[in-house]
Amino acid sequence: MTQTMTARDRVMRALAGEKVTPVPCFSGVGNVTSAGLDKLGYRFANVHNNAKMMAESAMTTYELFGYECVVMPFDLCLEAEIMGCKMNPYADSSELLYPTIKEKSTPTTEQLRAIARDPELANKGRLPLMREALKIVRAKLGNQVAVGTYVLGPFTLGGQVSELEHLLKNAFKKPDEMLEYLDAMAEVIIRIGGHLMESGYDYISVREMGATTDVLSPRVFKKIIAPALTKVAKGLKGPRILHICGQVGPIIADMAACGYDALSIDSKTSMKAAREAVGPGVVILGNFNPFAVLNTGDAQQAYNAIAQCVREGVNGVHPGCDIWPTAKPENIQAMMRAVRETSAD
Amino acid sequence: MAMDEAKKKELLQKLAQGVTEFDDDMVREAAEEWVASGDDTYDAIFDGLVAGMEEVGRLFSAQEYFVPEMLMAADSLYIGLDIMKPHMIQRYTGVRGTVVIGTVQGDVHDIGKNIVKMMFDVAGFNVFDLGRDVPLEEFLKKQLETNSDIVCLSAMMTTTMMGMPKVIAMIKEKNPNCKILIGGAPITDDVAVKFGADGTARDASNALEEAVKMIVALKNIQKEAMAKAGK
Numbered sequence: 001m002t003q004t005m006t007a008r009d010r011v012m013r014a015l016a017g018e019k020v021t022p023v024p025c026f027s028g029v030g031n032v033t034s035a036g037l038d039k040l041g042y043r044f045a046n047v048h049n050n051a052k053m054m055a056e057s058a059m060t061t062y063e064l065f066g067y068e069c070v071v072m073p074f075d076l077c078l079e080a081e082i083m084g085c086k087m088n089p090y091a092d093s094s095e096l097l098y099p100t101i102k103e104k105s106t107p108t109t110e111q112l113r114a115i116a117r118d119p120e121l122a123n124k125g126r127l128p129l130m131r132e133a134l135k136i137v138r139a140k141l142g143n144q145v146a147v148g149t150y151v152l153g154p155f156t157l158g159g160q161v162s163e164l165e166h167l168l169k170n171a172f173k174k175p176d177e178m179l180e181y182l183d184a185m186a187e188v189i190i191r192i193g194g195h196l197m198e199s200g201y202d203y204i205s206v207r208e209m210g211a212t213t214d215v216l217s218p219r220v221f222k223k224i225i226a227p228a229l230t231k232v233a234k235g236l237k238g239p240r241i242l243h244i245c246g247q248v249g250p251i252i253a254d255m256a257a258c259g260y261d262a263l264s265i266d267s268k269t270s271m272k273a274a275r276e277a278v279g280p281g282v283v284i285l286g287n288f289n290p291f292a293v294l295n296t297g298d299a300q301q302a303y304n305a306i307a308q309c310v311r312e313g314v315n316g317v318h319p320g321c322d323i324w325p326t327a328k329p330e331n332i333q334a335m336m337r338a339v340r341e342t343s344a345d
Numbered sequence: 346m347a348m349d350e351a352k353k354k355e356l357l358q359k360l361a362q363g364v365t366e367f368d369d370d371m372v373r374e375a376a377e378e379w380v381a382s383g384d385d386t387y388d389a390i391f392d393g394l395v396a397g398m399e400e401v402g403r404l405f406s407a408q409e410y411f412v413p414e415m416l417m418a419a420d421s422l423y424i425g426l427d428i429m430k431p432h433m434i435q436r437y438t439g440v441r442g443t444v445v446i447g448t449v450q451g452d453v454h455d456i457g458k459n460i461v462k463m464m465f466d467v468a469g470f471n472v473f474d475l476g477r478d479v480p481l482e483e484f485l486k487k488q489l490e491t492n493s494d495i496v497c498l499s500a501m502m503t504t505t506m507m508g509m510p511k512v513i514a515m516i517k518e519k520n521p522n523c524k525i526l527i528g529g530a531p532i533t534d535d536v537a538v539k540f541g542a543d544g545t546a547r548d549a550s551n552a553l554e555e556a557v558k559m560i561v562a563l564k565n566i567q568k569e570a571m572a573k574a575g576k
Contacts, residue, residue: 097451292435
Protein backbone atom coordinates (compact mmCIF):
# COMPACT_ATOMS: atom_id res chain seq x y z
CA MET A 1 0.00 0.00 0.00
CA THR A 2 2.64 2.44 1.13
CA GLN A 3 4.78 1.52 -1.86
CA THR A 4 2.17 2.58 -4.41
CA MET A 5 1.47 5.95 -2.89
CA THR A 6 2.70 8.99 -4.77
CA ALA A 7 4.95 11.52 -3.09
CA ARG A 8 1.90 13.77 -2.92
CA ASP A 9 -0.20 11.14 -1.14
CA ARG A 10 2.55 10.52 1.36
CA VAL A 11 2.94 14.18 2.26
CA MET A 12 -0.79 14.89 2.37
CA ARG A 13 -1.45 11.88 4.58
CA ALA A 14 1.35 12.80 6.95
CA LEU A 15 -0.07 16.31 7.22
CA ALA A 16 -3.47 14.78 7.96
CA GLY A 17 -1.92 12.97 10.91
CA GLU A 18 -1.69 9.48 9.39
CA LYS A 19 1.38 7.35 9.97
CA VAL A 20 3.31 7.09 6.72
CA THR A 21 6.24 4.70 6.26
CA PRO A 22 8.91 5.65 5.42
CA VAL A 23 8.21 9.11 6.83
CA PRO A 24 7.98 11.68 4.04
CA CYS A 25 11.02 13.85 3.42
CA PHE A 26 9.85 17.27 2.29
CA SER A 27 9.79 20.94 3.15
CA GLY A 28 7.33 23.74 3.60
CA VAL A 29 10.04 26.30 2.88
CA GLY A 30 12.61 26.97 0.16
CA ASN A 31 14.59 24.05 -1.19
CA VAL A 32 15.95 24.95 -4.63
CA THR A 33 19.58 23.86 -5.09
CA SER A 34 22.51 25.12 -7.13
CA ALA A 35 22.62 21.62 -8.66
CA GLY A 36 19.12 22.22 -9.99
CA LEU A 37 19.79 25.78 -11.11
CA ASP A 38 23.01 24.74 -12.86
CA LYS A 39 21.23 21.97 -14.72
CA LEU A 40 18.81 24.55 -16.09
CA GLY A 41 21.50 27.17 -16.62
CA TYR A 42 19.58 29.68 -14.47
CA ARG A 43 20.94 32.35 -12.12
CA PHE A 44 19.17 32.41 -8.76
CA ALA A 45 18.59 36.18 -9.00
CA ASN A 46 16.60 35.69 -12.22
CA VAL A 47 14.12 32.99 -11.18
CA HIS A 48 11.99 35.03 -8.77
CA ASN A 49 10.20 37.15 -11.36
CA ASN A 50 9.64 34.59 -14.09
CA ALA A 51 6.93 31.93 -13.73
CA LYS A 52 8.56 29.43 -16.08
CA MET A 53 11.98 29.77 -14.50
CA MET A 54 10.53 29.63 -11.00
CA ALA A 55 8.48 26.51 -11.77
CA GLU A 56 11.32 24.70 -13.51
CA SER A 57 13.75 25.53 -10.72
CA ALA A 58 11.30 24.47 -8.03
CA MET A 59 10.82 21.04 -9.63
CA THR A 60 14.52 20.18 -9.76
CA THR A 61 14.92 19.07 -6.15
CA TYR A 62 12.15 16.50 -6.72
CA GLU A 63 13.47 15.51 -10.12
CA LEU A 64 17.13 15.21 -9.16
CA PHE A 65 16.85 13.75 -5.69
CA GLY A 66 13.32 12.47 -5.21
CA TYR A 67 12.72 15.17 -2.58
CA GLU A 68 9.01 14.82 -1.98
CA CYS A 69 7.69 18.29 -2.70
CA VAL A 70 7.81 21.33 -4.92
CA VAL A 71 7.73 24.63 -3.02
CA MET A 72 7.35 28.16 -4.41
CA PRO A 73 8.33 30.96 -4.09
CA PHE A 74 11.96 30.99 -2.87
CA ASP A 75 12.08 34.39 -1.21
CA LEU A 76 10.27 36.13 1.65
CA CYS A 77 9.06 39.17 -0.26
CA LEU A 78 5.84 38.00 -1.95
CA GLU A 79 3.34 39.54 0.51
CA ALA A 80 5.49 42.62 1.18
CA GLU A 81 5.52 43.43 -2.54
CA ILE A 82 1.75 43.12 -2.68
CA MET A 83 1.71 45.57 0.23
CA GLY A 84 3.73 48.14 -1.66
CA CYS A 85 7.30 47.32 -0.64
CA LYS A 86 10.14 47.10 -3.18
CA MET A 87 12.15 43.91 -3.51
CA ASN A 88 15.85 43.75 -4.28
CA PRO A 89 16.68 40.50 -6.14
CA TYR A 90 20.38 41.47 -6.24
CA ALA A 91 20.36 41.10 -10.00
CA ASP A 92 23.79 42.70 -10.35
CA SER A 93 25.53 40.86 -7.53
CA SER A 94 27.85 38.00 -8.33
CA GLU A 95 26.95 36.50 -4.94
CA LEU A 96 24.16 33.98 -4.43
CA LEU A 97 21.72 36.03 -2.36
CA TYR A 98 18.12 35.74 -1.27
CA PRO A 99 16.03 38.77 -2.25
CA THR A 100 15.33 41.31 0.48
CA ILE A 101 13.02 44.29 0.91
CA LYS A 102 14.86 47.50 0.07
CA GLU A 103 11.95 49.91 0.57
CA LYS A 104 9.44 49.36 3.33
CA SER A 105 5.89 50.65 2.89
CA THR A 106 5.19 50.85 6.66
CA PRO A 107 1.39 50.41 6.47
CA THR A 108 -0.80 51.49 9.39
CA THR A 109 -3.39 49.17 10.93
CA GLU A 110 -6.12 50.87 8.88
CA GLN A 111 -4.11 50.51 5.68
CA LEU A 112 -3.63 46.82 6.41
CA ARG A 113 -7.38 46.34 6.77
CA ALA A 114 -7.85 48.12 3.43
CA ILE A 115 -5.29 45.85 1.74
CA ALA A 116 -7.12 42.83 3.15
CA ARG A 117 -10.33 44.06 1.49
CA ASP A 118 -8.76 45.04 -1.85
CA PRO A 119 -10.92 43.49 -4.61
CA GLU A 120 -7.93 43.63 -6.98
CA LEU A 121 -5.58 41.79 -4.63
CA ALA A 122 -5.35 38.67 -6.81
CA ASN A 123 -3.69 40.73 -9.54
CA LYS A 124 -1.19 42.43 -7.28
CA GLY A 125 2.52 41.72 -6.97
CA ARG A 126 3.54 38.25 -7.99
CA LEU A 127 0.23 36.52 -7.28
CA PRO A 128 -0.49 36.09 -11.03
CA LEU A 129 3.03 34.67 -11.42
CA MET A 130 2.42 32.25 -8.55
CA ARG A 131 -0.71 30.92 -10.30
CA GLU A 132 1.12 30.60 -13.59
CA ALA A 133 4.08 28.80 -11.98
CA LEU A 134 1.72 26.31 -10.34
CA LYS A 135 0.09 25.54 -13.70
CA ILE A 136 3.49 24.82 -15.21
CA VAL A 137 4.36 22.44 -12.38
CA ARG A 138 1.02 20.61 -12.62
CA ALA A 139 1.32 20.35 -16.39
CA LYS A 140 4.61 18.53 -15.97
CA LEU A 141 4.18 16.56 -12.75
CA GLY A 142 0.40 16.34 -12.37
CA ASN A 143 -0.48 15.09 -8.91
CA GLN A 144 2.64 13.01 -8.40
CA VAL A 145 4.09 15.49 -5.99
CA ALA A 146 2.67 17.89 -3.41
CA VAL A 147 3.16 21.54 -4.27
CA GLY A 148 3.59 23.76 -1.25
CA THR A 149 3.78 27.47 -0.69
CA TYR A 150 4.30 29.74 2.27
CA VAL A 151 3.48 33.08 3.80
CA LEU A 152 5.09 34.93 6.67
CA GLY A 153 3.36 35.03 10.03
CA PRO A 154 1.81 38.33 11.20
CA PHE A 155 4.72 39.48 13.36
CA THR A 156 7.44 38.44 10.91
CA LEU A 157 5.58 40.05 8.01
CA GLY A 158 5.27 43.18 10.15
CA GLY A 159 9.07 43.22 10.42
CA GLN A 160 9.32 42.84 6.63
CA VAL A 161 7.08 45.82 5.80
CA SER A 162 7.99 48.16 8.67
CA GLU A 163 10.83 48.67 11.17
CA LEU A 164 11.27 45.52 13.23
CA GLU A 165 12.81 47.42 16.12
CA HIS A 166 9.67 49.52 16.44
CA LEU A 167 7.47 46.40 16.46
CA LEU A 168 9.62 44.68 19.06
CA LYS A 169 9.37 47.64 21.41
CA ASN A 170 5.65 48.05 20.81
CA ALA A 171 5.04 44.39 21.57
CA PHE A 172 6.24 45.33 25.04
CA LYS A 173 5.14 48.95 25.43
CA LYS A 174 1.83 49.07 23.58
CA PRO A 175 0.36 45.56 23.64
CA ASP A 176 -3.17 46.66 22.72
CA GLU A 177 -2.01 48.54 19.61
CA MET A 178 0.12 45.57 18.64
CA LEU A 179 -2.81 43.16 19.01
CA GLU A 180 -4.84 45.33 16.62
CA TYR A 181 -1.95 45.68 14.17
CA LEU A 182 -1.28 41.93 14.11
CA ASP A 183 -4.98 41.18 13.80
CA ALA A 184 -5.07 43.36 10.67
CA MET A 185 -1.89 41.72 9.41
CA ALA A 186 -3.56 38.33 9.92
CA GLU A 187 -6.39 39.46 7.62
CA VAL A 188 -3.90 40.32 4.89
CA ILE A 189 -2.18 36.95 5.28
CA ILE A 190 -5.50 35.13 5.13
CA ARG A 191 -6.34 36.91 1.87
CA ILE A 192 -2.97 36.24 0.25
CA GLY A 193 -2.50 32.71 1.61
CA GLY A 194 -6.16 31.94 0.93
CA HIS A 195 -5.76 33.02 -2.66
CA LEU A 196 -2.71 30.80 -3.12
CA MET A 197 -4.56 27.81 -1.69
CA GLU A 198 -7.65 28.48 -3.82
CA SER A 199 -5.45 28.58 -6.88
CA GLY A 200 -4.45 24.98 -6.14
CA TYR A 201 -1.41 24.75 -3.89
CA ASP A 202 -1.57 21.62 -1.75
CA TYR A 203 -0.29 22.95 1.56
CA ILE A 204 0.89 26.19 3.09
CA SER A 205 3.45 27.06 5.74
CA VAL A 206 3.09 30.08 7.96
CA ARG A 207 6.59 31.20 8.88
CA GLU A 208 6.73 33.13 12.12
CA MET A 209 10.44 33.04 12.82
CA GLY A 210 10.44 36.58 14.19
CA ALA A 211 8.53 35.37 17.24
CA THR A 212 10.96 32.67 18.35
CA THR A 213 11.92 32.73 22.02
CA ASP A 214 15.43 33.76 20.99
CA VAL A 215 13.78 37.13 20.35
CA LEU A 216 10.48 37.39 22.23
CA SER A 217 9.48 36.11 25.63
CA PRO A 218 7.05 33.18 25.87
CA ARG A 219 4.72 35.55 27.67
CA VAL A 220 4.64 37.97 24.74
CA PHE A 221 4.19 35.05 22.34
CA LYS A 222 1.15 33.84 24.19
CA LYS A 223 -0.43 37.27 24.70
CA ILE A 224 0.45 39.11 21.48
CA ILE A 225 1.54 36.65 18.78
CA ALA A 226 -0.61 33.57 19.34
CA PRO A 227 -3.99 35.31 18.85
CA ALA A 228 -3.00 36.48 15.35
CA LEU A 229 -1.51 33.09 14.45
CA THR A 230 -4.73 31.43 15.59
CA LYS A 231 -6.73 33.78 13.40
CA VAL A 232 -4.56 32.90 10.39
CA ALA A 233 -5.03 29.17 11.05
CA LYS A 234 -8.81 29.59 11.24
CA GLY A 235 -8.88 31.71 8.09
CA LEU A 236 -6.83 29.41 5.85
CA LYS A 237 -8.21 26.25 4.30
CA GLY A 238 -6.13 23.20 3.48
CA PRO A 239 -3.17 21.74 5.33
CA ARG A 240 -1.39 24.47 7.26
CA ILE A 241 2.04 24.18 8.84
CA LEU A 242 3.23 26.57 11.53
CA HIS A 243 7.00 26.98 11.16
CA ILE A 244 9.08 28.73 13.80
CA CYS A 245 12.83 28.26 13.94
CA GLY A 246 15.16 28.93 16.83
CA GLN A 247 14.32 27.80 20.33
CA VAL A 248 10.60 27.13 20.65
CA GLY A 249 10.61 24.62 23.52
CA PRO A 250 8.93 27.06 25.93
CA ILE A 251 6.15 27.95 23.44
CA ILE A 252 5.52 24.69 21.60
CA ALA A 253 2.36 23.95 23.55
CA ASP A 254 1.07 27.44 22.70
CA MET A 255 2.00 26.84 19.04
CA ALA A 256 0.02 23.60 19.10
CA ALA A 257 -2.97 25.45 20.56
CA CYS A 258 -3.02 27.83 17.55
CA GLY A 259 -4.81 25.16 15.53
CA TYR A 260 -2.45 24.26 12.66
CA ASP A 261 -2.36 20.82 11.03
CA ALA A 262 1.36 20.51 11.71
CA LEU A 263 4.19 22.24 13.53
CA SER A 264 7.65 22.61 12.05
CA ILE A 265 10.65 23.13 14.32
CA ASP A 266 14.38 23.40 13.81
CA SER A 267 17.37 21.71 15.39
CA LYS A 268 17.61 24.24 18.23
CA THR A 269 14.48 22.70 19.70
CA SER A 270 14.73 19.15 21.02
CA MET A 271 12.35 16.80 19.23
CA LYS A 272 11.98 14.69 22.36
CA ALA A 273 11.05 17.67 24.50
CA ALA A 274 8.67 18.96 21.83
CA ARG A 275 6.92 15.59 21.62
CA GLU A 276 6.63 15.35 25.38
CA ALA A 277 5.15 18.84 25.52
CA VAL A 278 2.45 18.34 22.87
CA GLY A 279 1.77 14.58 23.00
CA PRO A 280 1.58 11.96 20.27
CA GLY A 281 -1.41 13.45 18.44
CA VAL A 282 0.32 16.57 17.09
CA VAL A 283 2.08 16.33 13.73
CA ILE A 284 5.66 17.58 14.16
CA LEU A 285 7.96 18.13 11.21
CA GLY A 286 11.65 18.58 11.75
CA ASN A 287 14.21 19.09 12.86
CA PHE A 288 17.59 19.14 11.20
CA ASN A 289 19.91 22.10 10.59
CA PRO A 290 20.01 22.23 6.79
CA PHE A 291 23.27 24.15 6.51
CA ALA A 292 25.19 21.88 8.88
CA VAL A 293 23.68 18.67 7.48
CA LEU A 294 23.56 19.36 3.76
CA ASN A 295 26.32 21.91 3.18
CA THR A 296 29.17 21.62 5.66
CA GLY A 297 29.18 18.00 6.82
CA ASP A 298 29.91 14.87 4.80
CA ALA A 299 27.34 12.38 3.51
CA GLN A 300 27.74 10.01 6.47
CA GLN A 301 27.12 12.85 8.93
CA ALA A 302 24.05 13.82 6.92
CA TYR A 303 22.81 10.23 7.04
CA ASN A 304 23.29 10.08 10.81
CA ALA A 305 21.57 13.41 11.47
CA ILE A 306 18.53 12.40 9.43
CA ALA A 307 18.40 8.94 11.02
CA GLN A 308 18.27 10.69 14.37
CA CYS A 309 15.27 12.80 13.31
CA VAL A 310 13.46 9.64 12.21
CA ARG A 311 14.39 7.82 15.40
CA GLU A 312 13.08 10.67 17.52
CA GLY A 313 9.69 10.37 15.88
CA VAL A 314 9.22 13.23 13.45
CA ASN A 315 6.09 12.87 11.30
CA GLY A 316 8.01 14.30 8.38
CA VAL A 317 11.72 14.95 7.91
CA HIS A 318 11.87 18.69 7.40
CA PRO A 319 14.69 21.27 7.48
CA GLY A 320 14.77 24.00 10.14
CA CYS A 321 15.17 26.66 7.46
CA ASP A 322 15.47 27.05 3.70
CA ILE A 323 17.95 24.66 2.16
CA TRP A 324 20.94 26.76 1.18
CA PRO A 325 21.31 26.25 -2.59
CA THR A 326 24.92 25.03 -2.53
CA ALA A 327 23.83 21.90 -0.59
CA LYS A 328 26.02 18.95 -1.62
CA PRO A 329 24.16 16.52 -3.90
CA GLU A 330 25.72 13.53 -2.12
CA ASN A 331 24.40 14.81 1.22
CA ILE A 332 20.88 15.22 -0.16
CA GLN A 333 21.10 11.66 -1.51
CA ALA A 334 22.29 10.46 1.90
CA MET A 335 19.33 12.23 3.50
CA MET A 336 16.86 10.47 1.20
CA ARG A 337 18.59 7.12 1.80
CA ALA A 338 18.52 7.59 5.57
CA VAL A 339 14.79 8.22 5.54
CA ARG A 340 14.12 5.06 3.49
CA GLU A 341 16.46 2.84 5.46
CA THR A 342 15.72 3.92 9.00
CA SER A 343 11.94 4.42 9.04
CA ALA A 344 10.42 1.48 10.93
CA ASP A 345 7.20 -0.12 9.75
CA MET B 346 29.77 71.96 42.84
CA ALA B 347 31.43 68.60 43.37
CA MET B 348 29.26 65.84 44.78
CA ASP B 349 29.86 63.92 47.97
CA GLU B 350 30.18 60.13 47.87
CA ALA B 351 26.63 59.51 49.04
CA LYS B 352 25.20 61.64 46.23
CA LYS B 353 27.43 59.94 43.66
CA LYS B 354 26.30 56.56 44.87
CA GLU B 355 22.66 57.57 44.65
CA LEU B 356 23.02 58.85 41.09
CA LEU B 357 25.03 55.83 39.96
CA GLN B 358 22.29 53.62 41.32
CA LYS B 359 19.64 55.65 39.46
CA LEU B 360 21.57 55.52 36.20
CA ALA B 361 21.98 51.76 36.46
CA GLN B 362 18.42 51.12 37.54
CA GLY B 363 17.08 53.49 34.90
CA VAL B 364 18.81 51.43 32.20
CA THR B 365 17.79 48.09 33.67
CA GLU B 366 14.17 49.16 33.97
CA PHE B 367 14.17 51.25 30.74
CA ASP B 368 13.12 54.31 32.73
CA ASP B 369 14.20 57.11 30.38
CA ASP B 370 13.20 59.86 32.82
CA MET B 371 15.18 58.38 35.68
CA VAL B 372 18.27 58.17 33.47
CA ARG B 373 17.79 61.69 32.08
CA GLU B 374 17.35 63.32 35.49
CA ALA B 375 20.29 61.52 37.06
CA ALA B 376 22.52 62.28 34.08
CA GLU B 377 21.58 65.97 34.11
CA GLU B 378 22.16 66.21 37.83
CA TRP B 379 25.59 64.60 37.43
CA VAL B 380 26.58 66.97 34.63
CA ALA B 381 25.35 69.98 36.64
CA SER B 382 27.71 69.03 39.47
CA GLY B 383 30.64 69.57 37.13
CA ASP B 384 32.20 66.22 38.01
CA ASP B 385 33.83 64.06 35.34
CA THR B 386 31.15 61.81 33.87
CA TYR B 387 33.46 58.86 33.22
CA ASP B 388 32.38 57.00 36.37
CA ALA B 389 28.73 57.81 35.73
CA ILE B 390 28.93 56.22 32.29
CA PHE B 391 30.83 53.11 33.30
CA ASP B 392 29.65 52.48 36.87
CA GLY B 393 26.15 53.74 36.15
CA LEU B 394 24.94 53.20 32.58
CA VAL B 395 27.22 50.32 31.64
CA ALA B 396 26.67 48.60 34.99
CA GLY B 397 22.94 48.78 34.25
CA MET B 398 23.51 47.31 30.79
CA GLU B 399 25.58 44.49 32.27
CA GLU B 400 22.63 43.63 34.47
CA VAL B 401 20.42 43.66 31.36
CA GLY B 402 22.89 41.23 29.79
CA ARG B 403 22.63 38.97 32.80
CA LEU B 404 18.82 39.06 32.68
CA PHE B 405 18.97 38.31 28.95
CA SER B 406 21.20 35.28 29.52
CA ALA B 407 18.83 34.11 32.24
CA GLN B 408 15.95 34.46 29.77
CA GLU B 409 14.16 36.93 31.98
CA TYR B 410 14.71 39.64 29.38
CA PHE B 411 14.32 39.29 25.60
CA VAL B 412 15.15 41.46 22.62
CA PRO B 413 12.46 44.13 23.19
CA GLU B 414 13.65 44.70 26.76
CA MET B 415 17.23 44.96 25.52
CA LEU B 416 16.29 47.51 22.88
CA MET B 417 14.44 49.63 25.40
CA ALA B 418 17.38 49.47 27.82
CA ALA B 419 19.66 50.54 24.97
CA ASP B 420 17.44 53.56 24.30
CA SER B 421 17.69 54.55 27.96
CA LEU B 422 21.45 54.10 27.90
CA TYR B 423 21.82 56.32 24.85
CA ILE B 424 19.78 59.07 26.56
CA GLY B 425 22.30 59.09 29.41
CA LEU B 426 25.26 58.75 27.10
CA ASP B 427 24.21 61.68 24.91
CA ILE B 428 23.94 63.91 27.99
CA MET B 429 27.14 62.81 29.68
CA LYS B 430 29.62 61.92 26.95
CA PRO B 431 30.49 65.55 26.07
CA HIS B 432 31.51 66.01 29.71
CA MET B 433 33.65 62.94 29.99
CA ILE B 434 37.37 63.48 30.48
CA GLN B 435 38.82 60.86 28.18
CA ARG B 436 41.44 58.69 29.78
CA TYR B 437 43.10 55.46 28.76
CA THR B 438 43.50 57.01 25.36
CA GLY B 439 45.90 54.23 24.46
CA VAL B 440 43.31 51.50 24.69
CA ARG B 441 40.74 52.89 22.32
CA GLY B 442 40.45 51.47 18.89
CA THR B 443 38.77 51.98 15.58
CA VAL B 444 36.00 49.66 14.48
CA VAL B 445 34.26 49.20 11.16
CA ILE B 446 30.92 47.46 11.63
CA GLY B 447 28.03 46.40 9.38
CA THR B 448 25.57 43.72 8.30
CA VAL B 449 26.66 41.91 5.13
CA GLN B 450 24.93 42.23 1.78
CA GLY B 451 21.72 40.28 1.50
CA ASP B 452 20.86 40.81 5.14
CA VAL B 453 18.70 43.67 6.32
CA HIS B 454 18.71 42.78 10.03
CA ASP B 455 20.64 45.25 12.13
CA ILE B 456 19.34 45.01 15.68
CA GLY B 457 22.13 42.74 16.91
CA LYS B 458 24.70 44.83 15.08
CA ASN B 459 23.33 48.02 16.66
CA ILE B 460 23.58 46.57 20.16
CA VAL B 461 27.17 45.60 19.52
CA LYS B 462 27.84 49.06 18.14
CA MET B 463 26.38 50.59 21.29
CA MET B 464 28.92 48.76 23.40
CA PHE B 465 31.72 50.07 21.23
CA ASP B 466 30.29 53.59 21.49
CA VAL B 467 30.14 53.32 25.25
CA ALA B 468 33.67 52.00 25.49
CA GLY B 469 34.88 55.05 23.61
CA PHE B 470 35.86 53.33 20.39
CA ASN B 471 35.81 55.21 17.15
CA VAL B 472 33.00 53.42 15.31
CA PHE B 473 32.30 53.51 11.58
CA ASP B 474 28.87 51.99 11.06
CA LEU B 475 28.25 50.95 7.46
CA GLY B 476 24.62 50.01 8.22
CA ARG B 477 22.87 46.97 6.79
CA ASP B 478 22.85 45.15 3.45
CA VAL B 479 26.42 46.36 2.89
CA PRO B 480 28.13 45.33 -0.38
CA LEU B 481 31.13 43.17 0.53
CA GLU B 482 33.78 45.45 -1.03
CA GLU B 483 32.58 48.34 1.16
CA PHE B 484 34.03 46.67 4.24
CA LEU B 485 37.47 46.49 2.66
CA LYS B 486 37.23 50.03 1.37
CA LYS B 487 36.33 51.43 4.78
CA GLN B 488 38.95 49.34 6.56
CA LEU B 489 41.68 50.65 4.28
CA GLU B 490 40.40 54.19 4.53
CA THR B 491 40.26 54.19 8.36
CA ASN B 492 43.02 51.64 9.03
CA SER B 493 40.65 50.22 11.65
CA ASP B 494 41.90 47.73 14.23
CA ILE B 495 38.76 45.69 13.96
CA VAL B 496 36.08 44.85 11.43
CA CYS B 497 32.79 43.41 12.73
CA LEU B 498 30.50 41.54 10.36
CA SER B 499 26.95 40.58 11.19
CA ALA B 500 24.50 38.18 9.51
CA MET B 501 21.16 37.03 10.84
CA MET B 502 20.54 34.12 8.52
CA THR B 503 22.37 31.11 7.16
CA THR B 504 21.42 32.34 3.75
CA THR B 505 23.30 35.59 4.20
CA MET B 506 26.39 34.59 6.14
CA MET B 507 28.11 33.23 3.03
CA GLY B 508 29.41 36.67 2.14
CA MET B 509 31.50 36.75 5.31
CA PRO B 510 34.41 34.50 4.25
CA LYS B 511 34.81 36.61 1.13
CA VAL B 512 35.08 39.84 3.13
CA ILE B 513 37.49 38.21 5.56
CA ALA B 514 39.72 36.96 2.75
CA MET B 515 39.71 40.38 1.05
CA ILE B 516 40.69 42.21 4.23
CA LYS B 517 43.25 39.69 5.47
CA GLU B 518 44.98 39.80 2.11
CA LYS B 519 45.46 43.56 2.28
CA ASN B 520 45.85 43.91 6.02
CA PRO B 521 46.64 40.68 7.90
CA ASN B 522 46.81 42.47 11.27
CA CYS B 523 43.21 43.62 11.21
CA LYS B 524 41.07 41.58 13.61
CA ILE B 525 37.76 40.34 12.32
CA LEU B 526 34.88 39.48 14.57
CA ILE B 527 31.69 37.94 13.20
CA GLY B 528 28.32 37.50 14.80
CA GLY B 529 24.66 36.70 14.25
CA ALA B 530 22.21 33.86 14.77
CA PRO B 531 23.81 31.29 12.42
CA ILE B 532 27.42 31.90 13.48
CA THR B 533 29.04 29.19 15.59
CA ASP B 534 32.67 28.71 16.66
CA ASP B 535 33.05 26.18 13.83
CA VAL B 536 31.72 28.60 11.27
CA ALA B 537 34.01 31.36 12.57
CA VAL B 538 37.04 29.11 12.26
CA LYS B 539 35.99 27.90 8.82
CA PHE B 540 35.48 31.46 7.64
CA GLY B 541 38.87 32.59 8.96
CA ALA B 542 37.49 35.07 11.50
CA ASP B 543 39.38 35.98 14.66
CA GLY B 544 36.44 35.57 16.93
CA THR B 545 32.72 35.28 17.58
CA ALA B 546 30.38 34.60 20.50
CA ARG B 547 29.20 31.13 21.39
CA ASP B 548 25.55 32.03 21.75
CA ALA B 549 25.12 34.10 18.66
CA SER B 550 21.46 34.97 19.09
CA ASN B 551 22.44 36.67 22.29
CA ALA B 552 23.53 39.97 20.83
CA LEU B 553 24.45 41.68 24.06
CA GLU B 554 26.51 38.80 25.35
CA GLU B 555 28.19 38.83 21.98
CA ALA B 556 28.95 42.52 22.40
CA VAL B 557 30.41 42.02 25.85
CA LYS B 558 32.56 39.19 24.55
CA MET B 559 33.71 41.33 21.69
CA ILE B 560 34.75 44.03 24.14
CA VAL B 561 36.66 41.44 26.13
CA ALA B 562 38.26 40.21 22.93
CA LEU B 563 39.17 43.77 22.07
CA LYS B 564 40.67 44.42 25.47
CA ASN B 565 42.79 41.32 25.07
CA ILE B 566 43.89 42.45 21.66
CA GLN B 567 44.87 45.80 23.12
CA LYS B 568 46.69 44.24 26.05
CA GLU B 569 48.69 42.20 23.56
CA ALA B 570 49.44 45.30 21.54
CA MET B 571 50.53 47.20 24.63
CA ALA B 572 52.66 44.29 25.80
CA LYS B 573 54.32 44.24 22.42
CA ALA B 574 54.94 47.95 22.62
CA GLY B 575 56.75 47.25 25.91
CA LYS B 576 54.30 49.06 28.17
